[in-house]
Structure formats: C-alpha cells, structure tokens
Amino acid sequence: MNFKEYERQLSERFDVLAQREDNWDGYDSKKPTKLTLVRAENLIGELFDSIISAGHPWHTPFISSDEDGNRFS
Numbered sequence: 714m715n716f717k718e719y720e721r722q723l724s725e726r727f728d729v730l731a732q733r734e735d736n737w738d739g740y741d742s743k744k745p746t747k748l749t750l751v752r753a754e755n756l757i758g759e760l761f762d763s764i765i766s767a768g769h770p771w772h773t774p775f776i777s778s779d780e781d782g783n784r785f786s
Contacts, residue, residue, distance in 0.1 A: 743782030
C-alpha cells in the first residue's frame with residue numbers, strides 16, 4: 714500500500730469515528746473525544762512510519778472507540 718492510499722483509508726476511518734454521537738451503539742456509550750482522536754491518529758502515524766522504515770509490510774488496523782469514548786482498538 715502506498716502512503717497516499719494509507720492516508721485516505723486512515724482519514725476515512727477517523728472521519729466515521731468523529732461523527733459518532735453519544736449512545737452511538739445503543740448502549741449509552743460516549744462519543745470519542747477530539748483529544749482521543751488526535752492522539753490515536755498520531756500514534757498510528759508513528760507506527761506506520763516505524764514499520765515501513767524497518768522494511769515490514771503495513772496492514773491497516775481496525776479502529777474503533779470503546780464505550781467510554783476514549784480508547785481505540
């Protein structure tokens with residue numbers, strides 16, 4: 714995957730998360746905070762850079778928020 718494709722996929726996934734509202738799953742879960750989204754996107758960007766620079770293949774991770782709106786998996 715080239716860098717532009719990675720950026721596009723990552724941006725799409727974070728856009729979906731940024732649009733969530735409280736109770737997004739029907740179980741009174743909180744929406745992700747802006748700070749959490751920024752930190753998660755930065756972390757994934759750093760991981761991408763490290764993995765690619767080490768010569769390993771990149772596999773875009775599954776990204777989702779938890780019920781507290783502040784963690785990603």
